[in-house]
Amino acid sequence: MNKKIPASIIRQIFVVLTLLMAAVLIIYEMLPYLGGVLAAVTLYVLLVPAQRFFEKKGWKPWIAATLLLVVSIIVILLPIAGLALMFTSQIKDALANSDKITEQIKAQIVQIEEYVGFDVIPAINGDQVKSTLSYVFSNFASSSLTIFIAVGVMFFILYYMLVERKTWQNATLRYLPLKKKNIEAIGKESIDLVKSNAIAIPLVAIMQGAVALIGYYIFGVENPFFWFGVTVIGSMIPFVGTALGIGPVVILLLAQGNTEAAIGVLIYGAVVVGSTDNLFRLIVQKKLADIHPLITLIGVVIGVPLFGFIGLIFGPLLISLFLLLIKIYKNEYGDRDETI
Template sequence: MTEDDDLSSTTFLRLLLVVFGTLSLVLVLPFFQPVLAGALLAYLVAPINNRLSRRLGATVGALVTILITVIVVLVPLLLILAVAVDQAVSLASGAEIPDLAAVETTVQELLGTDADLQRLLEPLSGAAETGLRGVLGGVIGIVGGIPAFVVGAVIFLFTFYYLLRDGDAFVAWLRTAAPLEPDVMDELIERTDDLLWAAVVGNVIVAGLQAILTVLGFVVLGFEDLVFWGIVTFVLSLLPLIGASIIWIPAVIYLVIVGNVPAAVGLLVYGFVIISGSDNFVRPIAMQRGAHLNSGLLVLGIFGGVAVFGFLGLFIGPVILGLSKAVVDLLVEIRGTSGEIR
């Protein structure tokens, strides 16, 4: 085969790659969320799967890992979410509004001025009704989406299983298929691992701790619907610039309004020092293994990821931006080594 024939074959193969790669992307995109969820979960439990696979074999080890994950993680998580949804519905439908006259008296005593709360709360009644309708519409949408959920669950489980069983083979294939030098490919894989650890494991540890601390504070103060508040605090703690303070600060305001000023002061101090302050101590420990993401990239990656990928974008967005920066850094290193730039 001549050099021209080789060039022609390579060009045609690249054209086929573009065509079939595009078609494959179109096929996968509708199920991108369950595929992504399966990949993230496989990454998290990979250390357990590796130990089991060495003793039981790749197939049995993957099946046992899935069984353990379902029993220890997924089932309790679904039960907690079910309780949180039930408490949210109960909270939305049965929440008691404090007596306005007593609230007005408390506000007047604190501020030393008159306060007509009835007039202030009138616009909120329409907003509350709209919000309740939105919740009911969301419940109806969830019920209508049950068939799609079943399909997504099947794809999630298959993705989870095959990445556990054949994950090492997939990484080895990437090393072979990627047109990169082995040391460059190893560096890229290592940086991807660090980014995933920082975005997934590190942030989840910090958010989980803040949720637990918030719930403990609410237990002492006698708040109800603790599972709901714990889940909401956990999710919001994953977001930069928001965190658990968006939960405990309104709780402080509520305690002031109902006249329980000592409890409000206690929660205020506890919130600043313990709940929000824990971030400064725990995050550096949790991020020791992971990559240190630039704060600007982190914020943009999280909110952009949520806008594009939904909830999973909390973790994937920063990884994508971090990988983009890593690729640029590697290109600069390669060009610097080759003497093109210094």
């Protein structure tokens, strides 16, 4: 006699498949703004202690959340917007004077080649330089709308995470198929890692940028605060580092005929700025969660292509949570008497 599949099982499978399809569709459509979602989670971890503090003082949740959003806009968005405006202005100036800059660089390269006796760099095409700068500028402009929407999504999610934090925390405990102690372990691990990376990475970058800024002033670099911003951004990017700011400064000084200052900035950047990375990182990491360098390296390599710039934080978090889930699985289902 053939056994029939119970109708309840068929209905359950249908509901699960529908949920999976809806989840895939939602995630696919949200991918361009995933950075905003993850940034909201990061800011929530950093701001929720202040939210609790204000609520204990008798503030209404929505008033406390609004104040924290305004503060985060002033502290985070305004400096970024200022740097973006400076970047746009510099690119426009470079486009307007690209032929002059190219000729200056060529003249300096000719002098270097005459001194060393061989070709240092292949011929520089002025039109190619201009087209490259135009491409960078147009890409920056075209991504502005996506960035604006992602920032809006970030603040919208952050507001409701702060105001209704108890609701979604209780929902997490209720619906995740794990024991309460394991959910709490995941939460603690996530909070520690987010705090560590969200604070340590920008703080170390700003400290390195400040050291570089001193050098820019010493050697008379034009627009030192702009190059300070570029150096800070470069310091947060793996395998690029402060060279993103120091390299162009050296090239510009050479193009201006200021060879001594260019050599000075190059040596200062390589010796002084370069050596501060490990020192500052060691000082900051002692105050925060101790993350293994291998987890950070692998996490960043995976996280940046996957999540964008915010992957600097969530890449290592993804690796750490993966290892934690393996440990939780072993504790819940593994035989403690058996070894591999």
